[in-house]
Amino acid sequence: MADDVGWNDVSYNRNITAADAAAAGGRIESYTPNIDALARGGIRLDQHTTDFMCTPSRCSFLTGRLPVHVQQGQAFPETPSAGIPRNMTTIAAKMTSAGYSSHAVGKWDAGIATPTHTPVGRGFATGLSYAEHMIDTYTQSIFPGGTACTLIDPNITDLWDSLEGGPARSLAGTQYVEYIFRDRVAEIVSNFSTSLQRKGLAAASAGDQAQQLATAGRGSLQHELAGAGDPTNATCPGAAAASASESAAAPADRLFLYYAPHIAHYPLQVPPEYLALYDWMTDDESHCNATTPYIWPGSTPANYSCRKQKSAMVSEYVVSQWQRAIRRAALQRAGAGPARWGQGPLAARSLAWHARLWRCW
DSSP: OOSSOOGGGSGGGGTOOHHHHHHTTTOOTTOOHHHHHHHHHSOOOTTOOOOSSHHHHHHHHHHTSOGGGTOOSOOOTTSTTSSSOTTSOOHHHHHHHTTEEEEEEEEOOSOOSSGGGSTGGGTOSEEEEEOSSOBOTTTOBBOTTSOGGGGTOTTOBOOEEGGGTEEOTTTTTSSOHHHHHHHHHHHHHHHHHHHHHHHHHHHHHHHHHHHHHHHHHHHHHHHHHHSSSOGGGOOOHHHHHHHHHHHHTSOOOEEEEEEEOOTTSSSOOOOHHHHGGGTTOOSOOOGGGGTOSOSSTTOOGGGOOHHHHHHHHHSHHHHHHHHHHHHHHHHIIIIIOSSSTTOSTTHHHHHHHHHHHHHHO
């Protein structure tokens, strides 16, 4: 779920192709080839109209209800009336009840007044998130004015990890927040892929054993039917084999991942190496300095170029980082090894599994 990304900020809505990008020398504002590829290979639901603010949009998606029935305004998330009412069911709870492993990563902004308002309280198995409307992307501290909590302590860190049982002390302030989210997304997908592969290998082994059992059972049953024994009293190993085969063919683990990056909500903070890719943009303005105290640690007010900053955040230069990390982590966990992917005892099989996984993604 992207934040503050407009219709034309994804290039497939502007019908921009790779050939167009090549002809322009890459000088295209908000060019999103990876998202475009996902849209072409997936299902586009382009008749949905979302709310114009953060909280109502999230609450609507997570509950399947219109914002008017859930949350219409931008209340401080820690207030009891903010976010999703506790008596409403979320998509995470439904997916979990259907056998999915459900995880939330990124911006929450759907209430945090009680433990039942948190991602885990709403049905996710794990959650790594920040609770407010926005945070400092480098320090993960609450952005001034984003919550009533800042009136008590302006230095509160807003990054929470269910795996740590509360504040994400081991992660907060360590790196750009999208990289923290990227690494957790990669970890979740890698663990899922490894579990999927192990279950696939176990199912294949169980299927082989079931086939052997069925063959032995047919011989035994034929012998009994040919003899004097009462066939109605005979046990049929084939029935056990069928049951084993059905169990082996049962679906492997299923993954539901709710990924909600900070991008491109203010503050428009972005690493300088990605901002530099948009140096060609000259028609720009600096008014975002009112909501962005700095662009990166050490930057100066002269660096403010708001269109550049948003384009660098939205475009694939940042998003592709976590996509590559997911592939790398998944290949390493599946047996390809960190030094040379594609080698190792499970390499061929793992690549086949990952091809299936990425088609689903």
